[in-house]
Amino acid sequence: MAALPEALAGSLVLASLYALIGAGFVMVYRSSKVLNFAQGHLALLGAYLFYALSVLLHRDFLWTLAALGVVSVAIGAVLYLVFLSPLAGEGPIILIMITIIIGALIVAIVPMVWGTQPHTLASPLSQAGIHLPGGIVTSELDLVTIATAVVVIAGFWCLIRFTTSGIAMRAAAENPLLASYRGVNVALTAGVSWAFAVFAASVAGTAYGLRATLTPSITGLGFAAFPAVVVGGLDSLPGAMVGAVLLAVGQNLAATYLGGDWTDVTAYLVLLVVLLVRPHGLFGRKELVRV
Amino acid sequence: MVLVVVALAVLFRASSYDIYVANLAILAAVAALGLNLLTGYTGQVSVGNAAFLAIGAYTAVAVMARAGFILGVAAAALATAAAGFVVGFPSLRLRGLYLVLSTLALQFIVAFAFEKYQTQSGAIAGYTLGATALGPMHLDSDRAWYVLLVVVLAMATYVAWSLVRSKPGRAWIAIREHDVEAAVIGVDVTRYKLLAFVISSGFVGVAGALAAAYTKHVSYEAYTLDLAVAYVAMIIIGGLASIVGSIIGAAIVTVLPFLITNAANSWFAGAAAGSFVQRNLPFINASTYALLVLVFLMFEPRGLVGLPARVVSAARRARGASPGSAAKQGVI
Amino acid sequence: MVTAGAGLQVRELTVVYHHVATGVNGVSLTVGPGEMAAIVGPNGAGKTSTLRGIAGFLPRESGAVKSGEVRLDGRRVNGLPVARMARLGVAMVPERDKVFTELTVAENLRLAGRRLSKGEFRTSMEQVLAVFPLVEQHLERLAGYLSGGERQMVALASALMGRPRLLLVDELSQGLSPGVVASLADSLRQINAGGLTVLVVEQNPALAAELAERLYILDGGRLVAAGTAEELRHQGEIARTYLGVAIGGLGANGGRHGDDGRPLSVQAEESA
Numbered sequence: 001m002a003a004l005p006e007a008l009a010g011s012l013v014l015a016s017l018y019a020l021i022g023a024g025f026v027m028v029y030r031s032s033k034v035l036n037f038a039q040g041h042l043a044l045l046g047a048y049l050f051y052a053l054s055v056l057l058h059r060d061f062l063w064t065l066a067a068l069g070v071v072s073v074a075i076g077a078v079l080y081l082v083f084l085s086p087l088a089g090e091g092p093i094i095l096i097m098i099t100i101i102i103g104a105l106i107v108a109i110v111p112m113v114w115g116t117q118p119h120t121l122a123s124p125l126s127q128a129g130i131h132l133p134g135g136i137v138t139s140e141l142d143l144v145t146i147a148t149a150v151v152v153i154a155g156f157w158c159l160i161r162f163t164t165s166g167i168a169m170r171a172a173a174e175n176p177l178l179a180s181y182r183g184v185n186v187a188l189t190a191g192v193s194w195a196f197a198v199f200a201a202s203v204a205g206t207a208y209g210l211r212a213t214l215t216p217s218i219t220g221l222g223f224a225a226f227p228a229v230v231v232g233g234l235d236s237l238p239g240a241m242v243g244a245v246l247l248a249v250g251q252n253l254a255a256t257y258l259g260g261d262w263t264d265v266t267a268y269l270v271l272l273v274v275l276l277v278r279p280h281g282l283f284g285r286k287e288l289v290r291v
Numbered sequence: 292m293v294l295v296v297v298a299l300a301v302l303f304r305a306s307s308y309d310i311y312v313a314n315l316a317i318l319a320a321v322a323a324l325g326l327n328l329l330t331g332y333t334g335q336v337s338v339g340n341a342a343f344l345a346i347g348a349y350t351a352v353a354v355m356a357r358a359g360f361i362l363g364v365a366a367a368a369l370a371t372a373a374a375g376f377v378v379g380f381p382s383l384r385l386r387g388l389y390l391v392l393s394t395l396a397l398q399f400i401v402a403f404a405f406e407k408y409q410t411q412s413g414a415i416a417g418y419t420l421g422a423t424a425l426g427p428m429h430l431d432s433d434r435a436w437y438v439l440l441v442v443v444l445a446m447a448t449y450v451a452w453s454l455v456r457s458k459p460g461r462a463w464i465a466i467r468e469h470d471v472e473a474a475v476i477g478v479d480v481t482r483y484k485l486l487a488f489v490i491s492s493g494f495v496g497v498a499g500a501l502a503a504a505y506t507k508h509v510s511y512e513a514y515t516l517d518l519a520v521a522y523v524a525m526i527i528i529g530g531l532a533s534i535v536g537s538i539i540g541a542a543i544v545t546v547l548p549f550l551i552t553n554a555a556n557s558w559f560a561g562a563a564a565g566s567f568v569q570r571n572l573p574f575i576n577a578s579t580y581a582l583l584v585l586v587f588l589m590f591e592p593r594g595l596v597g598l599p600a601r602v603v604s605a606a607r608r609a610r611g612a613s614p615g616s617a618a619k620q621g622v623i
Numbered sequence: 624m625v626t627a628g629a630g631l632q633v634r635e636l637t638v639v640y641h642h643v644a645t646g647v648n649g650v651s652l653t654v655g656p657g658e659m660a661a662i663v664g665p666n667g668a669g670k671t672s673t674l675r676g677i678a679g680f681l682p683r684e685s686g687a688v689k690s691g692e693v694r695l696d697g698r699r700v701n702g703l704p705v706a707r708m709a710r711l712g713v714a715m716v717p718e719r720d721k722v723f724t725e726l727t728v729a730e731n732l733r734l735a736g737r738r739l740s741k742g743e744f745r746t747s748m749e750q751v752l753a754v755f756p757l758v759e760q761h762l763e764r765l766a767g768y769l770s771g772g773e774r775q776m777v778a779l780a781s782a783l784m785g786r787p788r789l790l791l792v793d794e795l796s797q798g799l800s801p802g803v804v805a806s807l808a809d810s811l812r813q814i815n816a817g818g819l820t821v822l823v824v825e826q827n828p829a830l831a832a833e834l835a836e837r838l839y840i841l842d843g844g845r846l847v848a849a850g851t852a853e854e855l856r857h858q859g860e861i862a863r864t865y866l867g868v869a870i871g872g873l874g875a876n877g878g879r880h881g882d883d884g885r886p887l888s889v890q891a892e893e894s895a
Contacts, residue, residue: 035392087589087592097527105581108575174723174725178721182709183710223399226395268395268399269400
């Protein structure tokens with residue numbers, strides 16, 4: 001059974017991508033109780049933005065990353081302020097639809113701007129195999145991807161947990177009116193969390209794009225990340241990480257034993273079971289029913 | 292009355308292509324009615340509509356060849372209603388966003404199951420249905436189908452209308468407004484939630500079966516999440532918890548892509564082959580469609596059915612408000 | 624507390640819901656700097672609507688100020704966003720959902736005082752905990768686990784953390800035990816004595832009369848009467864209808880008064 005540690009190691013990269021996208025879900029859900037169906041599409045957009053910025057900045061990797069951060073934060077804030085903030089207070093179905101339509105727009109616009117042909121992202125990170133003890137093979141790119149996911153999510157977590165801005169975000173999510181009475185600009189806090197969500201999605205999209213060629217059809221990543229977040233608990237960042245790992249491992253096992261076409265459906269079978277058995281996930285807070 | 296006149300006018304004046312589009316809109320309207328009973332009236336948000344359409348269509352494929360058209364549609368309704376019953380169970384425990392997620396799971400699982408079934412039974416390109424006969428009548432033209440579908444829509448509308456005006460409708464609205472309180476005032480929440488799922492998916496199953504027989508082709512690729520989302524868009528654009536709204540919304544969402552394509556084709560007719568426009572026509576269409584839906588959602592989140600009332604009240608407000616406060620404003 | 628209280632003038636305030644239903648209609652009231660006033664009246668009288676009209680509505684709420692004006696120290700402030708009103712020094716303690724249940728008590732207080740400098744924050748905290756010593760024991764608990772009375776204390780403490788100039792309290796005593804109410808009333812008096820302007824909605828007319836210099840009686844969305852408890856007592860009909868027998872001669876506690884003629888509840892608080 002040497003396959004298990006190997007499967008686990010291989011799963012960690014996928015888990016990092018899920019966790020980054022999932023962290024965006026969680027940030028948005030916590031701040032505005034919106035299920036952001038566009039998260040995977042935003043990852044796609046982020047990867048293409050990395051490509052465009054990389055060309056613009058003469059393939060300087062670090063400057064491109066920095067610029068990508070700025071641009072995606074701006075996109076997140078604008079998306080929220082233009083499309084979602086005017087509809088705050090509408091039912092969840094309207095808000096979900098808005099995010100779905102934003103996703104549809106991205107999918108339609110990306111190939112218009114960048115074409116349908118595959119692109120390759122310039123990267124200084126080597127994909128050459130690094131052999132670790134225990135027969136595990138990894139690469140520079142894999143290690144950086146995993147480390148980035150951990151750092152980004154830990155950063156989000158600390159921000160929410162310890163800073164006053166984080167407290168304001170949690171307060172605005174729980175009770176927007178009371179938060180306003182306490183002087184919190186609720187639209188602004190939600191906009192900030194959208195900015196973070198798009199940032200995390202961009203990082204995930206780039207990390208994905210760096211190890212494969214970039215085509216407009218990678219939005220499936222977002223839908224596969226959904227179950228990961230639910231397994232962990234929709235409102236929990238550590239949950240998103242644990243859920244991402246569990247899901248990635250589960251998918252790898254399913255691919256090994258059932259066949260490659262079972263990966264996506266495995267995710268959703270897991271989702272369904274979790275919803276029926278423990279709807280608030282492993283780490284989520286049970287929502288109180290107020291009579 | 293008006294509707295009958297419109298329906299007849301379409302029958303005699305419209306081209307075959309227009310009737311084809313109208314038929315698609317009517318099929319969509321039947322399913323949208325079902326979805327609106329569940330989402331609009333009972334408040335259970337579902338993105339499982341494409342899955343139910345698929346179940347209806349596959350049942351029709353299996354039954355129609357052996358038992359005929361009518362029994363095929365009936366079997367589809369029953370099978371889909373049964374599926375709705377099963378899917379309804381999680382809704383007894385899950386509320387709001389979690390139900391969205393469970394129906395999302397349904398979508399992926401059903402799509403996968405039918406894909407597997409199709410590839411393993413060797414029908415990779417899907418299934419083809421033969422010509423449909425309704426007793427002695429042969430439904431061999433778009434116009435014949437149009438007549439049948441108008442009748443079906445009328446029946447579906449009548450059923451939905453009677454339901455929402457009677458005890459189930461009141462129970463559904465009570466559940467939507469607050470299911471905990473609904474239970475307190477004596478509404479059997481379990482029973483009526485499941486009933487909403489059963490009836491709603493039954494409607495959708497009928498639409499799926501009819502669509503299969505009409506288009507004569509069924510394959511899993513058609514039943515995408517995008518399709519399910521389009522149905523949600525229909526009932527929002529038309530108006531949640533509105534019978535007429537379901538039909539209007541279905542018509543708009545169905546016709547819109549055709550209009551956009553036509554407009555794009557005529558506007559860009561002169562565009563050079565291989566130019567930007569030529570290459571990106573599908574994406575231009577898709578983004579225009581998404582933008583229009585977005586505009587509807589942002590500016591009419593309560594749906595088109597509420598529009599006349601809002602126009603009137605806005606006009607009244609602009610003119611100087613209600614009689615009582617006019618005097619008060621005079622004082623200031 | 625340290626900051627001087629602001630004067631509040633409300634003129635002909637009309638609040639509507641869904642553009643049509645009237646919450647309050649043409650209500651005027653004045654609370655001078657450092658004063659404490661109370662609004663009393665039956666359910667649905669428009670008490671909450673009046674406070675909301677002052678504190679503001681969120682953009683997507685069904686309610687809105689339709690006409691009239693609200694002035695804070697003479698400056699016209701109605702129509703401003705809720706958060707902006709808060710930054711101008713208007714602190715509101717709503718009737719329900721008055722604390723962030725998913726935050727700890729300390730986080731509730733930190734949020735409310737997050738615009739203060741470090742030094743100011745520390746002073747504010749000390750002052751607030753001096754008024755509500757019980758709060759200090761619960762600092763690390765989630766506010767959702769607190770009792771009704773404890774929540775009210777945390778809500779008042781949070782409102783004070785931001786150093787407001789006007790405190791609005793919707794239903795001080797509702798659903799709370801007499802002992803807790805006495806202690807809260809005491810705290811509120813202490814807060815007001817520090818110079819903060821207070822406008823409190825209170826269903827118990829006896830308590831309202833004890834607390835406030837001026838009473839405003841609302842019914843059916845309109846102002847029915849206003850004045851000191853003494854003045855209102857002489858309007859027999861109004862006193863009987865709206866203030867029960869509390870001011871009209873009989874006390875709230877079954878009509879028993881203490882030796883000095885004040886209702887017993889007041890003396891109970893003082894001895895507590």
